[in-house]
Amino acid sequence: MFPIINLGPLSLPSPAIILLLGFWLGSYLTERFAKSIKIDPGVLEKVLWTSMFAGLIGARLSFVARFPTAFQGDWSSLISLNPAFLDPFGGLVIAIAIAFMVLSKQDLSIMVYFDGLTPFFGTMILAFFLSQFSSGSGHGILAEIPWGIYLWGGIRHPVQLYFAFGSIVLLTVIMTVQSIKLYPPGYVFLLFITVSAGFGLFFSYFQVTNFPTFKGLRVDQILIWMLFIAGIYYLNKVFSSHIEGLNESNK
Amino acid sequence: MTVNSYLYKRRVFLSIIIVIAGAFWIWFSRSPLPTQKQELIKAPQVGFKAPDFSLDSLSGENIILSEITNSPVVLNFWASWCPPCRTEMPDFQQAYLEYKNQGAIFIAVNATNQDKLDDVLSFTNQHQLTFPILLDHSGRTSRTYNVHSLPTTYFIDNQGIIRKIIIGGPIPLSLLRIQIDYLIKENN
Numbered sequence: 558m559f560p561i562i563n564l565g566p567l568s569l570p571s572p573a574i575i576l577l578l579g580f581w582l583g584s585y586l587t588e589r590f591a592k593s594i595k596i597d598p599g600v601l602e603k604v605l606w607t608s609m610f611a612g613l614i615g616a617r618l619s620f621v622a623r624f625p626t627a628f629q630g631d632w633s634s635l636i637s638l639n640p641a642f643l644d645p646f647g648g649l650v651i652a653i654a655i656a657f658m659v660l661s662k663q664d665l666s667i668m669v670y671f672d673g674l675t676p677f678f679g680t681m682i683l684a685f686f687l688s689q690f691s692s693g694s695g696h697g698i699l700a701e702i703p704w705g706i707y708l709w710g711g712i713r714h715p716v717q718l719y720f721a722f723g724s725i726v727l728l729t730v731i732m733t734v735q736s737i738k739l740y741p742p743g744y745v746f747l748l749f750i751t752v753s754a755g756f757g758l759f760f761s762y763f764q765v766t767n768f769p770t771f772k773g774l775r776v777d778q779i780l781i782w783m784l785f786i787a788g789i790y791y792l793n794k795v796f797s798s799h800i801e802g803l804n805e806s807n808k
Numbered sequence: 809m810t811v812n813s814y815l816y817k818r819r820v821f822l823s824i825i826i827v828i829a830g831a832f833w834i835w836f837s838r839s840p841l842p843t844q845k846q847e848l849i850k851a852p853q854v855g856f857k858a859p860d861f862s863l864d865s866l867s868g869e870n871i872i873l874s875e876i877t878n879s880p881v882v883l884n885f886w887a888s889w890c891p892p893c894r895t896e897m898p899d900f901q902q903a904y905l906e907y908k909n910q911g912a913i914f915i916a917v918n919a920t921n922q923d924k925l926d927d928v929l930s931f932t933n934q935h936q937l938t939f940p941i942l943l944d945h946s947g948r949t950s951r952t953y954n955v956h957s958l959p960t961t962y963f964i965d966n967q968g969i970i971r972k973i974i975i976g977g978p979i980p981l982s983l984l985r986i987q988i989d990y991l992i993k994e995n996n
Contacts, residue, residue, distance in 0.1 A: 560956055560975065561975065563957070568956070568976070570957075624982070630981075631981045634982045639976075639978075639979065639983065642983060709849065709851035710850065755830070765855070770838070774834055774838050775837055775838065778833075779834060782827075786827055789827065
């Protein structure tokens with residue numbers, strides 16, 4: 558666990574550094590991937606930067622909207638650089654909405670662009686779990702295992718590394734898909750969502766959760782499972798219609 | 809049966825198997841895991857019980873964290889030479905005045921092992937800080953709380969569970985209000 562990197566008088570929060578590196582690497586991989594599937598990388602770059610800034614502003618506004626009375630007499634803190642003033646969920650919703658708005662104005666189908674952005678999503682998921690590992694949050698359950706790590710009073714599953722490993726595997730598969738043009742638009746993105754949900758469902762067992770339970774069942778797992786089912790359904794649907802299309806054109 | 813139809817059926821069959829396996833995994837995960845009650849373990853992390861300490865204050869009073877019960881606690885680690893700590897302290901004093909009647913306890917642990925007592929006294933007098941300033945002469949409490957950077961602030965609920973950690977600062981008054989309101993609301 559290394560939550561802070563101390564460089565002389567500077568104390569840098571390592572989770573934030575890892576997320577920034579993830580953004581940079583994700584942008585780079587997305588640009589490479591976009592070229593390989595013949596999408597304009599400029600469009601994706603525009604989406605990423607616009608969404609990031611909109612997300613940051615949205616996260617701050619969403620936070621203020623949730624706690625307006627707390628700012629009375631202290632309005633200067635609205636422009637504080639403190640990240641604790643951000644509402645991640647609100648920011649994410651706004652970033653996604655802005656991404657949809659920008660992409661809907663483009664020539665190609667929105668699913669083609671989602672395919673192009675898949676390496677970015679994969680890299681950010683990897684960065685997210687590595688940042689959690691650095692801060693010690695999202696920790697695993699206690700377990701007497703040889704590869705366990707000592708954290709928060711006991712030997713635990715290094716669950717953040719399990720997730721990170723899953724992300725690397727998935728990212729490698731996506732980046733090495735050579736015959737991408739054989740697949741219909743949206744297939745790579747849906748495959749990514751489905752396999753990520755599968756990994757999430759499996760590895761979440763090893764993670765301490767604060768989510769509520771429903772009749773003993775973990776609600777977080779049920780939500781991931783529903784996403785998994787939706788992913789499988791749409792994958793089959795997209796693939797079937799693509800095959801039908803190919804058959805029609807061969808006739 | 810055509811090849812396409814066969815492949816389609818195989819895909820659907822595999823999908824159903826995978827979905828059922830997922831459902832089984834959720835069912836398997838439901839069994840309560842032994843010794844997973846993290847509220848019983850003391851660790852400086854959100855969701856865990858705040859580690860105990862016993863320190864003397866500037867006024868000579870001895871304060872033991874575990875003896876503070878049924879009150880939310882704002883625990884701040886600071887030093888007089890640290891600029892963000894100096895900036896946020898007046899806001900902590902303001903929040904202390906606003907919330908002391910609602911039961912919130914403010915404790916500022918000075919990293920005395922890397923500070924000068926004269927500077928601490930001068931700073932607290934200058935800003936008229938009236939909440940307890942504890943002196944961590946050995947640095948043991950800072951180490952127990954994994955304080956890698958000053959200031960670091962822990963928000964602890966009335967059960968002694970850490971609910972929020974803010975590393976760095978300065979923490980504005982508005983953020984203090986939000987966190988303390990949350991702890992008090994939870995308490996009620």
